[in-house]
Amino acid sequence: MTWTRVEFTVEGAAGGVAGCPVERWVAGFGLEPRLHAESVAVVRALPVEVRADLMGDAGFSLCDYEPGAGGFAVPVAVPGASGCSRSVVLKRTLRARPGAFVRWLIAHELAHAYLRNGGRWAGEDPEQAADALAAAWGFARPR
Numbered sequence: 001m002t003w004t005r006v007e008f009t010v011e012g013a014a015g016g017v018a019g020c021p022v023e024r025w026v027a028g029f030g031l032e033p034r035l036h037a038e039s040v041a042v043v044r045a046l047p048v049e050v051r052a053d054l055m056g057d058a059g060f061s062l063c064d065y066e067p068g069a070g071g072f073a074v075p076v077a078v079p080g081a082s083g084c085s086r087s088v089v090l091k092r093t094l095r096a097r098p099g100a101f102v103r104w105l106i107a108h109e110l111a112h113a114y115l116r117n118g119g120r121w122a123g124e125d126p127e128q129a130a131d132a133l134a135a136a137w138g139f140a141r142p143r
Helices: 021-027 033-045 048-055 092-096 099-114 126-136
Strands: 060-065 086-091
Touching: 021 033, 021 048, 033 048, 033 092, 033 099, 048 099, 086 092, 086 099, 092 099, 099 126
Parallel strands: 060 086
Antiparallel strands: none
16 A cells, blocks of 8 residues: 655644635734634634634724733724624633633633524523534533
8 A cells, every 4th residue: 555645734733824814814802822722713613604704803802911911901893894893802811711711711602602692592691592503513611
């Protein structure tokens, strides 16, 4: 049997690939290195339509901050055609948490952004909706 070595980049790969669109997109937010890496892992795992919705929204922002370091302003874009802008804010204290929890929390917050802080249907609790969506994307809340 003959083996041929083939090298390629898979957007869903676990390691960071500086040339991939997700890596470049997340890098544009200037997150702390650990939160950057965890955010890239989560965004790569999102369904294509969700990833396209978030990455295609010029009004979306993702930022982090150090609690207790004085005031902090959340970057918010001018509302676009959709009539709203979306922001996800992560505390840098997440650096001390286990990876599974950090990835769940990022997925949960991205679910809120995707759902525009609502439910999947009228009357659904937004927190339950975000938890369910994050779990459907492969990021169940750790126990």
